[in-house]
Amino acid sequence: MRRLIAFLALLCAFAAQAQSPTLTDEVLGHLARHPHVRAEFTQSRENPALAEPQLSHGDLLFVIGHGMVWHTRDPFEDTLVFAAGNTSRLNAQGTLDRVRDGNRGVGQVYGMLQSLLAGKSDDATRQFTIDAEGTPARWTLHFVPRQARVAKVLAGITLKGDDFLQSIEVSLANGERTVITFANTRDAGSLTLVEAKVLGIP
Numbered sequence: 796m797r798r799l800i801a802f803l804a805l806l807c808a809f810a811a812q813a814q815s816p817t818l819t820d821e822v823l824g825h826l827a828r829h830p831h832v833r834a835e836f837t838q839s840r841e842n843p844a845l846a847e848p849q850l851s852h853g854d855l856l857f858v859i860g861h862g863m864v865w866h867t868r869d870p871f872e873d874t875l876v877f878a879a880g881n882t883s884r885l886n887a888q889g890t891l892d893r894v895r896d897g898n899r900g901v902g903q904v905y906g907m908l909q910s911l912l913a914g915k916s917d918d919a920t921r922q923f924t925i926d927a928e929g930t931p932a933r934w935t936l937h938f939v940p941r942q943a944r945v946a947k948v949l950a951g952i953t954l955k956g957d958d959f960l961q962s963i964e965v966s967l968a969n970g971e972r973t974v975i976t977f978a979n980t981r982d983a984g985s986l987t988l989v990e991a992k993v994l995g996i997p
Contacts, residue, residue: 821931825958830859831983832959836975843970856983861994876993889989923952933957 833856840849853867862878864885874885875894883891922945923938938952950966959980965973986996 818927818929818931818934822927822934822936822956825931826956826960829959829982832857832980833983834959834977834980836977839974841972841974856986856990858983858986858994858996861996864990864993878994883993885989885993889992891993 833854835854836852838851842849850870851867852869853865855866856864862876865875865877867873876883876885876891882894884894886892922941924941925939926937928935928937934956936954938954940946940949940951946968948968950968952966953962953964954960955962960977961980962974962976986994991997
């Protein structure tokens with residue numbers, strides 16, 4: 796799942812630049828108005844080797860400058876916390892257990908989401924051909940890798956949204972496809988005591 800979360804962060808960061816600077820600036824402006832966000836997610840992974848898509852459901856909390864809580868509810872309970880450059884799992888006692896092999900994913904999730912809201916992702920246009928469609932009220936961004944070595948793995952990425960990011964589609968060169976859709980996306984409001992603690996918010 797950390798791989799898919801890393802994709803989420805990577806995709807969001809890449810949304811900071813597009814072939815239509817005016818549209819991109821407006822999209823970023825809308826997204827930046829909501830630095831503390833909650834959403835419900837449905838994640839579907841399709842693979843030619845699988846008879847049926849793999850589905851998972853849950854919810855997330857993102858707080859700019861502090862990190863993200865990614866809570867899977869189905870098909871199993873699991874909560875990952877991305878903060879302060881680390882990946883941790885929230886246990887039943889409300890404390891964090893370090894995920895030792897999650898540092899790369901953390902760097903992508905935490906750093907790139909921060910970059911999106913700060914409007915900093917200069918690498919995007921160097922790595923992707925990007926096509927922007929629509930309006931700030933309803934936009935679509937298509938990403939196609941420029942480098943052949945990347946294209947051997949990643950076929951393309953599509954983001955859709957309005958004031959919030961609404962869906963992400965990741966197509967791999969091997970035919971695998973992951974779609975993450977968000978529902979009930981909203982400003983986060985008050986955090987619980989546990990959320991504030993694990994994200995290091997006084």
